Amino acid sequence: MKIDFSKKWIQRMISLEGDFAVGAGINALDPTPDSFIEYKSGAGKSHLALSRFVQLMRREQGITIDRLAELADIETSELLNIEQNYQYAPEPRTVYQLANYFHVSRSRLMQISGLSSKRDTDLIYESVRFAASSNPLAKLTPEEREALDIFVKVLEDK
Template sequence: MLLNFSKEWCIRKAREEYGYNINAGSDLSLRHTNCEYNSCSTTQYDGARVAFGKLIFQLRQKNNLSYEDLARKANIDLKELKNIEINACCIPTPRTVYTLANFFNLNITKLLQLAGLTEKREKRIEEKALAFAASSEPLKKLSSEEIEILETFVAVLSEKE
């Protein structure tokens, strides 16, 4: 697949990411190959990634998408998608996070932060992420309260910088 980005697009995206360190090729010693399930070290475990996985899970459920549907429609790896949702040690690829942000119409920079792919972090996002992760229950239909919390969290992630 050949990507063709204009110079103007690259400059605009660089300005949007000003002040953030985006790890396009993060430290391989911290990554699990293809987000394989393994035990985490404390440096790999990140509470925000728990919220990231739950967010993707709930957005997928809210949109009545199976794993296969979302992977196909968003053009992302099925195995990585599943691991994002169930494995807090999974460090997703920047491409997958970028694609999911576009698919669900979320702020790319904030979703990269939530996925643990930036060094600079907004305290507000971390607080909302932890509240969101603590309030959601997996593997059931979303309650009206969970939908409200999800929509509040999505609103924060959708804000333009």
């Protein structure tokens, strides 16, 4: 079966759309919920904090990426992506496992990883502040240790 639309009919339909964006293909068939858009758009602000948090916690314990992956029961490649790619969106299971391993709030770690539509502005602020005050490659300085301790307290359940 072939469906033919006249040019006049198509132009009429376009005029009815007004200023709305018209999509075609899979995006038109499966619209993205608003909560998903919010979740994705705000995620980048705190990915750096997640990366730095994992790096500093691992370094504080004196373990390798491979050993942390083994202890937390997560994929080494996923952990590498978290630590080295600030735009990487980790799997929910990975964040859950890391929260359990580091004994911090799962919901708060989900927020700073961008996996939660819930947005605690104070947590995001503290995440950015923490990320800005740490160096992921050097030995933990007293200032970094203090910043890490404060951030762990922020991540713990209230």
